[in-house]
Amino acid sequence: MALARLLLLLELCMYAACFVCGIVTAATTTIVQGNFGGHCMLYGLVSYNGSAIAIQSSSSASLCYFVSAVSVLVAVVCFSLSLYWIYVFCIETRIARERVWMNVMLVLSGVFLFFLLVTGCMLKIGRDTLCKSIMTAVPNITSCEAAESFQWVSPLNGQKFYSSLYKAETSAWVNFFIWIIVALLVFFQRRQRSTDRLAGPAEGLFGDPGVTAEETEPFFNRPARPQ
16 A cells, blocks of 8 residues: 555656646747747748848748647646545545556556657757758857847847747657656556456456355355255
């Protein structure tokens, strides 16, 4: 029981960290998109007119919406799970996880891992494409981050665009590895529960306790009838 509570406490901490990472990714991506007039600068291209940086082309806004939507969805689920397990720890005296819900959590972890992997790759490759365009178009620039101090064509605001996209990407990858840990924790608890069931008395249909030797003894060891 102590081990189960410890594992659930660790899982709760993972959900709290996952919530923070999801909010950071969604917020920073949305802020960058707003600073560039609603343009999604992932995979974007820029040009330089000699005095300011301008947008040559940008990705569809739905690309940034997808990144934000995935991050918000994961954050909402993590927040809900955090509240539930906080309630369990504070109110319930006995913590029991049904096998079916652990299977659901494993499936949910797999789905989130897939979408977080896609999100992380989009942020990484999209930012690298934008930075490559900046390094090619702007002369005498030493790094992509240095473009934050350059003048951008109004109403664009390029301040902290690189650091914000880097923060969004880092949060997405941290979120991805958090869900790997969550999946491993749930899988371990599922295996532990299966081991406990095999070690304990046999269960009947619908999880009811099986028939014990004491219950079957009157039927199989009946006293002989008097002659």
